[in-house]
Amino acid sequence: MPLRVRSKFWIEDDQGRPIFGWGRGLILEKIDQLGSIRATAKELQMSYRAVWGKIKATEERLGLKLVETSRGGGRGRGARLTPEAKKLLTMFQELHHQGNTLADTLFKKIFSDLN
Amino acid sequence: MPLRVRSKFWIEDDQGRPIFGWGRGLILEKIDQLGSIRATAKELQMSYRAVWGKIKATEERLGLKLVETSRGGGRGRGARLTPEAKKLLTMFQELHHQGNTLADTLFKKIFSDLN
Numbered sequence: 086m087p088l089r090v091r092s093k094f095w096i097e098d099d100q101g102r103p104i105f106g107w108g109r110g111l112i113l114e115k116i117d118q119l120g121s122i123r124a125t126a127k128e129l130q131m132s133y134r135a136v137w138g139k140i141k142a143t144e145e146r147l148g149l150k151l152v153e154t155s156r157g158g159g160r161g162r163g164a165r166l167t168p169e170a171k172k173l174l175t176m177f178q179e180l181h182h183q184g185n186t187l188a189d190t191l192f193k194k195i196f197s198d199l200n
Numbered sequence: 201m202p203l204r205v206r207s208k209f210w211i212e213d214d215q216g217r218p219i220f221g222w223g224r225g226l227i228l229e230k231i232d233q234l235g236s237i238r239a240t241a242k243e244l245q246m247s248y249r250a251v252w253g254k255i256k257a258t259e260e261r262l263g264l265k266l267v268e269t270s271r272g273g274g275r276g277r278g279a280r281l282t283p284e285a286k287k288l289l290t291m292f293q294e295l296h297h298q299g300n301t302l303a304d305t306l307f308k309k310i311f312s313d314l315n
Contacts, residue, residue, distance in 0.1 A: 088212070090211050091211075092208065092210075093207065095207075097204060099203075169314050172314055177310070179306060180205075180310075195288060199264060
């Protein structure tokens with residue numbers, strides 16, 4: 086039976102409130118691809134309010150702007166990531182990738198030693 | 201506001217069923233310390249059946265014996281880890297430790313770059 090190792094990383098504040106993790110990473114990725122919060126919410130099957138609320142919460146807790154919206158009103162309104170958001174996203178993907186690679190390596194070692 | 205990075209690792213089968221993770225690691229640690237499944241269950245505020253069920257499920261899925269019980273009947277019955285269980289536990293703790301260290305390093309890098 087094939088086994089696999091899984092890993093999860095997230096950033097929280099000292100009260101355990103989520104600051105950034107896989108879900109918010111996905112939100113930023115989609116905004117970067119689609120240029121729209123509305124389209125991102127639809128694709129992730131979330132409400133607009135939920136997506137915007139998570140972005141706002143992270144922005145407030147980090148004291149950084151992550152998403153800029155160009156005001157044009159209504160559906161034509163575009164959204165794009167700030168340089169800080171792009172850096173946060175890239176580094177988080179790197180953490181995820183390196184963490185998974187490390188986990189795979191140690192997992193293989195455990196099971197070659199056990200069997 | 202202090203922020204921190206958290207990480208979690210677990211092993212699952214190809215259907216996403218849990219094989220080993222933080223909770224089972226804690227069960228093995230306590231059995232190793234206390235020499236008793238009953239005392240382990242009490243300390244972890246779990247039922248005896250739940251503790252034993254998790255051990256059995258992991259043993260069956262790995263095809264390895266993890267806990268040996270010395271038959272003496274009743275409360276005097278002792279439990280100890282097999283060498284395979286000790287190795288699994290040590291390697292899992294190592295995965296957790298190295299994963300956390302990596303996460304801390306990348307986290308510091310993200311935030312020194314962002315600010």
